[in-house]
Amino acid sequence: MKTRYITIVFLLCLLSGLHAQTLKTKDFAGEKLTYRIRYGVITGGEAKLTTANEMLDGEKNMHVKVDMYTTGVVDNIYHLHDVFESSLRTSDGFPRRFIRDAHEGKYVKWEQVDYYDNSVHSTETGDYEVDGRYHDLVSAIYALRCMDYSKMRTGQYTDVPIYYEEAIMKIRVFYQGVEEIKVNGKIYRCHRFAPIMNQVEMFEKKAPVLIWISDDNQRRPIMIRVNFKVGAFKIELKD
DSSP: OHHHHHHHHHHHHHHOOOOSSOOOGGGGTTOEEEEEEEETTEEEEEEEEEEEEEEETTEEEEEEEEEEEEOHHHHHHSOEEEEEEEEEETTTOOEEEEEEEEEETTEEEEEEEEEOSSEEEETTTEEEEOSSOOBOHHHHHHHHHHSOOTTOOTTOEEEEEEEOSSSEEEEEEEEEEEEEEEETTEEEEEEEEEEEOTTOTTBOSSSSEEEEEESSTTOOEEEEEEEETTEEEEEEEOO
16 A cells, blocks of 8 residues: 555656746657656665657547656565556647556556546446546646746645546645755756645655756756655656
8 A cells, every 4th residue: 555655656746847837738748757766775666757749539649658666675575567658638638548557566457547528437447427627647747747837936835636546636736945956966956846645644744745846948857755654765867
């Protein structure tokens, strides 16, 4: 269960970003980012994010793939390999299709979810009615990346409703100002965010998650720190 929440947090953190102007989902096509995941001094995994344009049922979309996996000693102790894929409409950024292929220890799950105006259809659970268009884990954060945050002030927040596993999750993301950090020997000027997930009790109550986003035209997530009650891990930009 903890690993599943780590996966959710990583997706929310990895894909969130800051913009000086409003962008369209299609503006991110061709993006390729690689991250390393560390727990203390131990490097325990990597994650890769890639995007590309695609056609789905005759409609233009952007395809996003997130590939996460454990490495080294951590992989020998607890194997994890999760792949998330989302097809986002370039017209408004809402998802057409979401695929999850999860392998987390003994937990294995493959699911495809198709999104419609007032319902979603899952290969696992069938139809689920909703009161309009909702985001999946990936598209919700690309929606954040497309927003105009140039006028945001410290302490302000944005609420993000997400449909995931037949439930609606609301993530409140607070803006915490500008800060310089050092990652892999480089100094980055970043904007810092703190997503709050009150429904997850295993997180440290004070600043459970911190995200540093580069203050430039590329808006890359540079580092994410996730604080659990029993320790913390970092996700750092590698390439």
